[in-house]
Amino acid sequence: MGYLYLGIAIVVIIFFMGIRIVRPTSRGLIETLGRYSKYAEPGFHWLIPMVQKIYIVNVTEQMFNAEPQIIITNDNLNATVDAQVYFRIQADEESVKNSVYNVNNYQYQIINLARTTLRNIIGTLTLKSANSERGRINNDLLITLKEETNKWGIDIVRTELREIDPPHDVQETMNKVVKAENEKVAAIDFATAAETTADGVKRAEIKKAEGIKQANILRAEGEAQAIKLVNEAAEAYFVGNAQLLRKLEATETALKNNAKIVVPTGSELINVIGELAGVVPIDKLGNKPTTSTNFNG
Numbered sequence: 001m002g003y004l005y006l007g008i009a010i011v012v013i014i015f016f017m018g019i020r021i022v023r024p025t026s027r028g029l030i031e032t033l034g035r036y037s038k039y040a041e042p043g044f045h046w047l048i049p050m051v052q053k054i055y056i057v058n059v060t061e062q063m064f065n066a067e068p069q070i071i072i073t074n075d076n077l078n079a080t081v082d083a084q085v086y087f088r089i090q091a092d093e094e095s096v097k098n099s100v101y102n103v104n105n106y107q108y109q110i111i112n113l114a115r116t117t118l119r120n121i122i123g124t125l126t127l128k129s130a131n132s133e134r135g136r137i138n139n140d141l142l143i144t145l146k147e148e149t150n151k152w153g154i155d156i157v158r159t160e161l162r163e164i165d166p167p168h169d170v171q172e173t174m175n176k177v178v179k180a181e182n183e184k185v186a187a188i189d190f191a192t193a194a195e196t197t198a199d200g201v202k203r204a205e206i207k208k209a210e211g212i213k214q215a216n217i218l219r220a221e222g223e224a225q226a227i228k229l230v231n232e233a234a235e236a237y238f239v240g241n242a243q244l245l246r247k248l249e250a251t252e253t254a255l256k257n258n259a260k261i262v263v264p265t266g267s268e269l270i271n272v273i274g275e276l277a278g279v280v281p282i283d284k285l286g287n288k289p290t291t292s293t294n295f296n297g
Contacts, residue, residue: 014049015046017049018046018047018048018049018052019044019045019046020040020044020045020046020047020054021043021044021045022040022041022042022043022045022054022056023042024042025058025059025060026042026056026057026058026059027039027040027041027042027056027057027059027091027093027096028040028041028045028054028055028056028057029054029055029057029096029097029100030045030047030052030053030054031052031053031054031055032048032051032052033051033052036097036101037052039093039096039097040054055100057089057096057099057100058089059088059089059090059091059096060088061086061087061088061157062086062087062088063084063085063086063087064084064085064087064107064110064111064114065082065083065084065111066082066083066084066085066111066114066115066118067082067111067115068080068081068082068163069081069082069115069118069119071118071119071122071123072123073122073123073125073126073127073130074123074124074125074126074129075126075127077126077127077166078166079122079127079130079164079165079166080163080164080165081118081122081161081163081164081165082161082162082163083114083118083141083159083160083161083162084159084160084162085110085111085114085145085156085159086156086157086158086159086160087110087145087149087154087155087156087157088154088155088157089106089153089154089155090153090154090155094153095153095154096153097153098151098152098153099152099153099154102151102152102153103152106149106152106154109149109152110145110149110154113144113145113148113149114141114145114159117140117141117144117145118137118141118161121137121140121141122137122164125137127164127166130164131164134161134164137161138158138159138160138161141159141161142156142158142159145159
C-alpha cells in the first residue's frame with residue numbers, strides 16, 4: 001500500500017511539473033528532445049518533464065534604445081546620435097519560429113543593426129542637414145531595418161531619432177548663425193514694410209497732385225467760360241457804345257478830381273457836361289434833337 005501512495009505522489013508531482021500556461025501576450029515553441037514539435041497558443045499546455053521544453057516569445061510591441069554614439073558627419077564634425085526602435089514579433093507560427101531559430105538574440109541584433117545603419121546614413125550628411133532632415137533619416141533607418149529583420153519574423157513598427165547633438169563649441173557657433181539669419185530676415189521684412197509705406201505715401205501724393213491739377217483745370221475752364229459769356233454779352237448789348245462809356249467814365253473822374261471847366265456865356269451847365277461826355281445837348285425846351293444817339297438794348 002505504501003508503494004501505491006508513493007507512485008501516486010510521483011505521478012502528481014510529474015503532472016504539476018509539466019504544467020505550462022501561455023499568456024495572450026505570448027506564443028510558445030515546444031521542443032521534444034531538442035527538436036521542434038509543437039506551436040503553443042495562449043492557454044494551458046502540459047509538457048513531459050525533462051523530455052519536452054517550451055520557449056516563450058513575447059508578441060507585443062517592444063522598444064529598444066539604440067544607445068547614444070558619436071558619429072562623424074560628412075563635414076568632419078562629431079555628433080552624438082541616439083535613436084529608438086519600436087518592433088514586434090509577428091504572432092503566426094512561422095514568424096515566432098524564425099525569431100528563435102533564425103537569429104541568436106534578436107534584441108541585441110536589432111540594437112547593433114540600428115547603430116550601424118545610423119552611422120552609414122548620418123556619415124553621408126552634414127551636421128546641418130542631419131538636423132534638418134530627421135524625417136528622412138527615420139525613414140531610411142526604418143526601411144533598412146525592415147529589410148534586414150524580415151527573415152527574423154520581426155515587424156519594425158517605427159524608428160525615432162531622439163537627438164543629434166554637436167559638440168558644445170559647434171552648437172554655440174550654429175546658434176550664432178541662426179540668430180544672424182533671423183536678424184537678416186527681420187531686417188528684410190522691415191525694409192520691405194518701409195518700402196511699401198513709402199510707395200503708398202508716394203501714390204497718395206500723386207493722387208493729391210492730380211486732384212489739384214484737375215481742380216485748377218476746371219477752375220481755369222470756368223473762368224474762361226465766364227469771360228466768354230461776358231464778351232458775348234458785351235458784343236450783343238454794347239456794340240458802338242464803348243467810346244461813349246469811356247467818355248462818361250473820364251468825365252466822372254474829372255469831376256471827382258475837381259477839374260476846372262470853362263462854361264461859355266449863355267450855355268446850359270448840363271449841356272456843357274454832356275458835351276464833355278460826348279452826349280448831344282438838350283435844347284432849352286427840353287427836347288432832344290432828332291439826331292441823338294440811341295443806346296442799344
